[in-house]
C-alpha cells in the first residue's frame with residue numbers, strides 16, 4: 231500500500247479534471263462565431279489565451295480567490311482609518327492576467343476612442359473564456375473598460391486618465407492613480423432607497439472651486455480597491471456624474487469610508503461594499519444635471535459584458551458536463567453514450583451555440599456602431615434584449631449542467647457549484663430583467679423607425695427558418711399594443727430568440743434551423759433534453775461542443 235492510497239479501495243470511474251485544455255480550440259461554436267463576426271485574424275492569439283486560461287494553474291487561482299474571500303480593513307491597529315480591502319494573491323494574479331490580455335482596455339485606442347477592427351469581438355472571446363474560469367474578478371475589469379465611454383463626456387479628464395488606463399499593467403498598490411502603472415475604475419450609483427431608480431439618489435455634491443465635495447452613501451459599490459469611481463450625486467442642476475479618486479489631488483486619502491462588505495450568494499472573489507462619502511473630493515464628468523445621460527454610456531457596455539460572461543459561464547458548464555459524461559460510466563456504458571444524457575447535453579449545446587453566436591453578433595455591432603447607423607440601432611435595441619435572455623437563462627442552464635455531474639456537481643470543490651451561485655448576478659445588476667424589458671420599449675418609443683429597420687434586417691437574416699416570420703410579426707405587433715409593458719417579457723424573449731436564430735444562421739445554418747425548430751416555431755420545453763433531435767444532429771452538436 232502506498233502512503234497516499236486508502237486501505238479499502240481504489241478510486242475508480244471518476245472523470246479527470248477538465249484542465250490543461252485550449253479553451254478556444256476546444257470550442258468550435260466560439261471559433262466559428264469569432265470568424266463570422268470579423269475576428270479571423272486573431273485565431274492564434276485567442277488560442278494562446280485559451281491555453282493559458284485553460285491551464286490547471288488558472289483553475290487553481292479561481293478556486294483560491296473564491297475560497298479566500300476579500301477582507302475589509304476599516305482601521306489600523308491604532309484606530310486610524312484605513313478603508314482598504316485585502317485580496318488573496320490568487321485574485322491579484324487573475325487581475326494581472328486579465329489586464330495583461332487587455333480585457334480592461336483593448337476596445338479603446340490610446341486616446342480613448344473605439345479601437346475599431348474586430349476589437350470588441352476579440353476581447354469578447356477572451357472575456358467569455360476568462361468568465362468560464364473565474365468570473366468575480368471580471369467586475370472591476372468590465373467597469374474599467376466601460377468607464378472610458380462615460381469619461382468621454384469630460385475630454386480633459388479622459389486625456390489625463392487614458393495614459394494610465396491604456397497600459398496593460400495591473401498595479402494593486404494603494405496610491406494616487408497618476409503615480410501608478412495601471413488603474414482600475416468602479417461605479418457607485420445604487421443607494422438604499424433605489425438602484426433602478428437612480429433619480430432618487432440623495433448623495434449631494436457641492437462645488438468646491440473647480441471640483442466638488444460629495445456627501446452621502448452608496449448601498450452597493452463593488453471592487454472597492456479601484457483607483458477611482460464614477461459616482462452619481464445631486465448637484466445644483468440635478469443628478470450629475472463624478473470621478474471620485476481614492477486619493478485627493480494633494481495626495482491625502484479621499485474620504486471614501488467603507489462600512490462593510492456584502493455577504494453574497496456568489497461573486498465571492500469580488501468585494502462589494504457599502505460606503506459613506508464625507509465631503510469626498512470629486513470631479514465632474516459631463517454637464518451638471520446630465521448624470522444619467524453620461525453614465526448610461528458606461529452601463530451599455532457593462533450590460534454587454536454581463537451577456538458575454540453569462541454565455542461564458544454556460545459554456546464552461548456545458549464543457550464540464552460533457553467532459554464528465556465522456557468519462558463516467560453508469561450501467562457499463564459511458565454517460566455520453568446514453569441516449570437520454572445525449573438528448574440533454576445536445577439540447578444544452580444548442581442553447582450555448584445560439585448564445586455565443588448572438589453575443590458575438592452584438593459585439594460586431596459594437597465594433598461597427600461608430601460609422602454605421604444600422605449597427606448602432608442594433609446595439610441600442612438588442613443590448614437589453616440580449617442581456618435579458620442570455621443572463622436570465624444562465625442559472626437554469628447551470629443547474630442542469632451541475633446535475634449532469636450528479637453529486638459531484640453539487641460539491642464546492644468542483645467549479646459548477648461556484649458557477650451556479652455566480653450566475654444570477656448578471657441578470658440582477660446593471661439593470662434587472664424587467665428593467666431590460668422596459669429599456670427595449672424605450673428604444674422603440676425613442677426611435678421606432680430605427681428599431682423597425684433592425685427588425686426588418688433580422689427578418690431577412692432569419693428568412694426561411696421555422697417560426698421566424700411569425701416571431702417577426704408577433705414582435706412588431708406586441709410593441710405597438712397599448713398594454714405593451716404588461717406583455718413585454720414575452721415580446722422581448724421572442725425578439726432575443728429571433729436575433730439568436732438570425733445570428734446563428736450566419737455561423738451555422740443547420741444549427742440555426744434546429745434552434746428555430748425547438749425555440750421559435752414552438753416554445754421550448756421547461757427542461758433541457760425534452761426536444762426531439764435526430765441522432766445525427768445530436769452527434770454533430772456534441773462533437774462541435776467538445777471535439
Ligand SMILES: Cc1cc2nc3c(=O)[nH]c(=O)nc-3n(C[C@H](O)[C@H](O)[C@H](O)COP(=O)(O)OP(=O)(O)OC[C@H]3O[C@@H](n4cnc5c(N)ncnc54)[C@H](O)[C@@H]3O)c2cc1C
Pocket residue numbers: 416417418419420423424425426427450451452453494497502655658659660661662663664665668
Ligand atoms: C453583487 C452586486 C454588486 C453590485 N455592485 C454595484 C456597484 O458596483 N455599483 C452600483 O451602483 N450598484 C451595484 N449593485 C446594485 C445593482 O446594480 C442593483 O441592485 C440593481 O440595479 C437593482 O437595483 P435595486 O437593488 O435597488 O432593486 P430595485 O430597483 O428596487 O428593483 C427590484 C426589482 O424591481 C424590478 N423593477 C424595477 N423597476 C420596475 C418597473 N418600473 N416595473 C417593473 N419592475 C421593476 C427590477 O427589475 C427588480 O427585479 C450591485 C448589486 C449586486 C447584487
